[in-house]
Amino acid sequence: MENRQPMLEINNLHVTVDGKEILKGLDLIVNKGEIHAIMGPNGSGKSTLAYVLSGKEGYEVTAGNLLFEGKDLLEFSPEERAREGIFLAFQYPVEIPGVNNAYMLKAALNAQRKHRGLEELDAMEFMALVKEKVKLVQLKDDLLQRSVNEGFSGGEKKRNEIFQMAVLEPKLAILDETDSGLDIDALKIVAEGVNALRSPERSMIMITHYQRLLNYIEPDFVHVLADGRIIKSGGKDLALELEKRGYDWVREEAA
């Protein structure tokens, strides 16, 4: 953490979904190169945070602000956020019948490159890149030529998310419950993929329910999200304590 440049600043964020307040004054600063784990019980607002960062419709910010590299994120559409360097690895990646996985990713990468003033890759260059990145998550080649996530196993879907992240090389990756539903072997592959993408230039937010993931991807900070706010922050030891003692003691402490 030599360079304490803030990548993401969340100030007093209030978010309402369908008229119900889910985030109630959330504060978080993620500096360049840091990995933050956000843990919390079900319904605490973890996925809401992921969606609001990536710009999904239906999440109304009623107060507070979101700054990404100093820019107001709320001014940006989902695609603009992606092009600025934000990537969301979905908890439940959707299947998109008829849209080829590789085609989708090439269109995405080139849209991002164009935004950054870089040359677009042609099919050959893109396939070369894909061949290199796909090894990272041990995804079978033929899955790339299939429709996006269609007929993929749960583990394959999650690996596909990390594979996309490897190709798109975001500045900030948000991993939403990337570990859920994975057996230990699949989890190791996903974690290795993520670790390979760690860099002083890249920040990550890992949203998880289980401490298990943090055995394989070591965070710099652990935060507890409960009732729409971060009620405790600490180092990776906090995760172990949560695993042992549950969330109630933190809540009591915060109260």
Add this chain to the structure above:
Amino acid sequence: MENWLQQFAEHRERLPGAQQPQIRALREESIQRVADAGLPTLRDEDWRYTSLQPLGRREFKLSEAVSPSLEAADLEAFRFPELDTWQMVFVDGQFMPGLSKIEDLPDGVIVHDLASWLVDENREALMLRNEANVLASLNTAFMVDGAVIRTRENVIVEKPLHLIFITTAREGSFMVVPRIDLRTGANSEIRVVENFVAMGAAQSLTNTLTNIVAGENSRIEYYHLQEESKEAWHLANIFVDQKQDSRVIGHSVSLGAALARVDFHINLDAAGGENILNGLYMGKDRQHTDHHILIEHLSPHTRSEQRFKGIMDGASRGVFNGKVVVHEGAQKIEAVQSNRNLLLSDQAEVDTKPELEIYADDVKCAHGATVGQLNEDELFYLRSRGIGEEKARALLTWAFADDVISRMALDPIRQTLEKKLAGEFSRTEQFDDIRDLV
């Protein structure tokens, strides 16, 4: 109606085959049927959503001898790149031998223009099966030109036959009346592409009729590609009779015309017959497109499958009616029917009605219909990767449509249509390499 009766009176002596008593009688009988029945109205169950009343009010003059200044180069736009075909070209309803390629056909294949077939008394009679269909009767009364196609038994026709029906932007409204008569011999195989296209904003009424008899164990792949002018009316009746073990695959793509109505009437007459229909219809602005399909399982061990998709934008309207009838004693039937529709605007509308009528007990039938919008989660997923909203929408729409197109066996047709669709779905985004990575 008056207009048609009057036109018939004017043309009866000049229509092809007028000197043949049989054909003459047939035409007279047909026009009488039209006069008696009148045009269908919205009160007819089969015409509940599609009104032909404006037809009666407008004067479509039967297109007669034309002197088109078309040259072979003008046809390039309508041909499929890298697809070697036999070809018949019709301009405003008339066969153009100079633009066609049906000489040197292999042995055992007859491809002939209809007009001279009707004139020649030595020719085998056409298949006639008008039933209670007024538009079919109207076609028989006025049929001007078209194609007669025969394959002898065991003949495999390697090259597809491409029938290009071109309408041109002439003065006033006019009517073209093509008729296609296809009969395959046992164990033979042929692919026929009917392609309805326009040069300019032709104000045409096409009333086309195709009669197909698929001989025993023969194979037919049939394409009905409708890209008429946005001012045009397109009415089509396709009758198919299938003999034992025959297999007919049909593709219907409806992109053009102000109003299009396409009816398939399929008879599975004998055991082992299989009929597969794929369809894609698209509407924009105020276009109206209607598909009616009737499948009659008349014999045991027959199979049918219809997969139709519609994409309606603007204030367009799509209609789908698919009826599968399994007749008494027709056991061991398999019938699958699906109709899925995508609405791209609030003003667009779809009326879909899949129907099953089953009078046998040992059958396997499934049907379903959906009408929906683009999936928001899919849209968000693509956008969250950096793909712009317009492109994401176009991509999802394309994928929806391509599911139908991708089942076409003739690759050059598939590719041409895919490119065309991509252009339809997005004005600003390029799709040229959409298939490269597949």
